[in-house]
Amino acid sequence: MSEAATEHREHPRLYEIRIKGHLDARWADSFEGLTITLEEDGCTLLTGPVIDQAALHRLLRKVRDFGMTLLSVNLKQGNPHE
Template sequence: MHCHIRIKGHLDPSWQQSLEELHIMHEANGTTLLSGVLKDQADLYGVLLKIRSLSLSLLALETSETSYETAEK
């Protein structure tokens, strides 16, 4: 499943491996976008638990069965 997770603040890129290899993109408005492909809901829950354990504020979560790039073609 393709996943976009937006959190408040800028997350250090060193967390990328701990977050199931989701790509970390800092946005100009002071948020971080985590995006990429997760194997299943268990991986998604693991990422959400990591976000919670870091006391980060979850702003948005979007998932789809196909990637956004594929859906646009």
Template sequence: MSAPLDYEVRIATHLDEHWATSLGCSVLIHEPDGTTTLRCRVQDQSELHGLLGRIRDLGIDLISVRRDARHI
């Protein structure tokens, strides 16, 4: 089994703080430009796709997803 991976997900709106826990992310940052950056640790690609599916289901525009080399 491989080690968990950290991802940085940017979305096109400010989310309430409670969404970090609901989405399984440890960090939620409201950016000055009105976007939100989420930092999430996922176990595998299936969990990442689940996270992205939940964001999609909320009707939120996804800006970017990138693997984050920093530790959360």
């Protein structure tokens, strides 16, 4: 609760979105700003700063629209610049 309440526009947060299957590098453009990491268990991690909740939901909508299987969404840390 306090996480969301103190969220501020100038301080993007680092999120980690886990997708089933290995994504090609060309998806980087669609998930701009996120790093694509392929994991050994056959999953893909999209990691990077997300400016706010609205931006996060936009990313999740892309996951939905590309027919990808969403496994988890994690907040890595409050401020990537810290």
